[in-house]
Amino acid sequence: MRETDTAHDAGSPCLLFVDDDRDIQVAARLLFQRRRIKILSAYDAAGALTLLASHPVDLVLLDLNYTKGARTGAEGLALLKDMLVLRRDLPVLVVTGHSGVSIAVEAMRTGATDFVMKPWNNDRLVSLVTSVLEKCGHNNGVDAEPVLITASDAIKQIVSEADRIAPTRACVLISGPSGVGKMLLARRIQALSSEASAAQSFSAEDCDDLPQEGGVWICREIEALSPTLQRRLTDRLDGSAPPRLIALSSLDFAALSERLQPKLMLHLGMVSLVIPPLRERPEDIAALASHFLHYFSARHGLPEPQCDADHIAALQAEAWPQNVRELRAALERVVIMGEWQLSASKAANQTSEPQTLRDTEKSLVEAALRRHSFNVTQAAKELGLTRPALYRRMARYGL
Numbered sequence: 001m002r003e004t005d006t007a008h009d010a011g012s013p014c015l016l017f018v019d020d021d022r023d024i025q026v027a028a029r030l031l032f033q034r035r036r037i038k039i040l041s042a043y044d045a046a047g048a049l050t051l052l053a054s055h056p057v058d059l060v061l062l063d064l065n066y067t068k069g070a071r072t073g074a075e076g077l078a079l080l081k082d083m084l085v086l087r088r089d090l091p092v093l094v095v096t097g098h099s100g101v102s103i104a105v106e107a108m109r110t111g112a113t114d115f116v117m118k119p120w121n122n123d124r125l126v127s128l129v130t131s132v133l134e135k136c137g138h139n140n141g142v143d144a145e146p147v148l149i150t151a152s153d154a155i156k157q158i159v160s161e162a163d164r165i166a167p168t169r170a171c172v173l174i175s176g177p178s179g180v181g182k183m184l185l186a187r188r189i190q191a192l193s194s195e196a197s198a199a200q201s202f203s204a205e206d207c208d209d210l211p212q213e214g215g216v217w218i219c220r221e222i223e224a225l226s227p228t229l230q231r232r233l234t235d236r237l238d239g240s241a242p243p244r245l246i247a248l249s250s251l252d253f254a255a256l257s258e259r260l261q262p263k264l265m266l267h268l269g270m271v272s273l274v275i276p277p278l279r280e281r282p283e284d285i286a287a288l289a290s291h292f293l294h295y296f297s298a299r300h301g302l303p304e305p306q307c308d309a310d311h312i313a314a315l316q317a318e319a320w321p322q323n324v325r326e327l328r329a330a331l332e333r334v335v336i337m338g339e340w341q342l343s344a345s346k347a348a349n350q351t352s353e354p355q356t357l358r359d360t361e362k363s364l365v366e367a368a369l370r371r372h373s374f375n376v377t378q379a380a381k382e383l384g385l386t387r388p389a390l391y392r393r394m395a396r397y398g399l
């Protein structure tokens, strides 16, 4: 759940206050609005992450427990970690009562800037917020990494395994069909690793050589690596200062083992994470829908469309061959059009049915090419065709 306060001009600093207690939210609102500080309210972790991704938040005030009766601070510590994955330098002030000083200290170790005990002293809180805002400056844009939404047990388990191995230097293989979130998970591992520098991302399909520097390498479509580069990569991984490789593939481990050299597979088999297709994770569809509707409404400055149980059921009934990427695009369209029409092609089909098999094939090919900005490899993959087969059809239809 979340609430957005738009009462102030864009120039004022923006706080995000995460606390499930509505009375305390009201008190904070009054306190900061008077000082021309904009305040967004989130009542749980999911709402907080969505607001952080969609608004230029300068500072977070973070209570550590959101579920009734919770006192351990575990929810807040997990949220703190997720927020710092999105924005490494985000100033976070922990505001805690029940959990006590020891949890607040643990939060500081996780990356919080400071803490305030509840009930807070108004003057002390305001002066702390003001001094942190002065030190950290004003954030003019939304520059957070995309949020990784985790609602299903399947994804939660994968993310917790990824978090566990993130600080090590182990090679990781992330597999799963197109658009399931392999790159997003790789970026989270990189963010939680001990590497200070940004990861180097490249696609095996169009790479002539490996990067020179070490650090973290995120290699997409590892199955397309040429035999020469496979040997070179294995040598680098066997060497004295190896890069940390995070390999992504839409093939599973067995299929990959048939394509890649056994020596390289030894490295890739170190940690293997498999992300299932979206249609097998209905809980994620509901959580992603709520996140994307809010996110795109904020981004386009449009009202957030209503989303009831029937809408969620309709989304869960779709096949989503392109997984989260497709769901995301469909929901952006819902926000922009202001109505629940999930795809442009479906809307078009309602008015003009293609008359022949040839027309149908042409429109499918054309739509896939457009969706992938005329990237033939990606469009062929989506259509289940080889690249030459797609080229033949493009020539046939003059595309």
Ligand SMILES: Nc1ncnc2c1ncn2[C@@H]1O[C@H](COP(=O)(O)OP(=O)(O)OP(=O)(O)O)[C@@H](O)[C@H]1O
Residues within 6 Å of the ligand: 146, 147, 148, 149, 150, 176, 177, 178, 179, 180, 181, 182, 183, 184, 185, 220, 248, 250, 288, 324, 325, 328
């Ligand atoms: N769990 C998730 N929560 C929020 N957004 C997600 C999630 N999974 C994927 N996305 C979004 O879906 C889109 C596709 O994700 P990503 O690029 O990570 O997929 P991929 O598996 O690497 O795809 P491909 O194999 O086609 O390159 C991105 O916009 C990403 O932010």
